[in-house]
Amino acid sequence: MANLKRTREDILKSVIDTVHRQGLTATGLSELFQVSGASSGSFYNYFRSKHELGHALIDYEWAQLQTNILEPATTQSPDPIAQLFWILDRLEAKQLQDPKCGGCLLGNLVVDLAEQDPAFRNHLIQVFSKWEGAIAQILRQAKPQLQPNTNPDCLAEQLIAAIEGAMLMGKLHRDAARLQRGFATARQSITNALRSSNATSAQASAPQI
Template sequence: MRDPEQTRQLILEVSGEEIRKNGFQATSLSTILSHCHISKGALYHHFANKHELGYAVIEEIFTPMFLASWEPAVTQADPIQGLCNFFHDSANDMSCEDVVCGCPLNNLCLEMASVDEGFRLRTLMMQQKLNTLISENLRRISDQLRNDIDFSQVAYFIVSVFNGSTSLSKGTQEKALFQTVMAELCNYIQSLRRSH
């Protein structure tokens, strides 16, 4: 007999993959049940309904994954160079599937934040955590940066451009557009440094 916590984790991982590929509303609970080899009762033992499952996917799968993808870049000794390397690598390593599917969190935000308060609040919390992660690490090297910087504002701008670029590449199916915008975003981030 499978451990209940393992079952719950499997449901979250399978659901996350289905939501990433199909969006929340098009994700079928019967597909999740089939992939997990569980009954509907087993699913409802862990999650009261599909929305509660979606909330858990955001909190426990997408948000940690999203933060973990940014953290190595901004926690480097030089977060400016770390971010530029991250954007360069993201642009070059983007697979055809990434171009077609886009960023799972970005997709979910666009799909659900305006129609469901629970999704909106969880999206906001995730964005605030990412903003704090970026702004605090830029503030750490403030002696190397221009004096006129609002760190929170800069962090939101960086993430907005990144997310907008993933939507652009998804909408146009053009990886080259993402690469172009990432190169320009790097130019912007480098311009935060003090001129010597």
């Protein structure tokens, strides 16, 4: 029986796994009502359409990424390079918990929604720009450890592309080893940008795959 007292966050939490697994486009409203446990009236009280739900899921996932990955990274070590490796470790571990390597929800939504509506494309561009900006900010803090010609914004762009590519290929092949190789490539991009003395230290502390 539908729970008429479901909150907005309850609904987002309850539908996110289904949308992650099969996409928003392929998920009908009746299925969303079912998995959320919300009546249609309760659902529409928070989301006027599936389109509006899609935007809410983008914001929700970005907030989760900030709360669970980006913000905690700053408390793990005063070393910004160590913070970047911690972020990669956490993202990789999250994917490895899923036996099917479900990929990044935000990346999946790019494939699912970006061609449907310019509003989705623009929203996802904004979120990925914030993500790249957060990584670039950490790299700017690491400037003394980086080679002089390293551009933090360009390296952040490369890292996000490597991370998303690793998760997308892991999802496609359902292969943990492939996922791990992709994350190893992202780690190597950081190591390659370091001055030689810092690179030796980073290689010594990097996880072995």
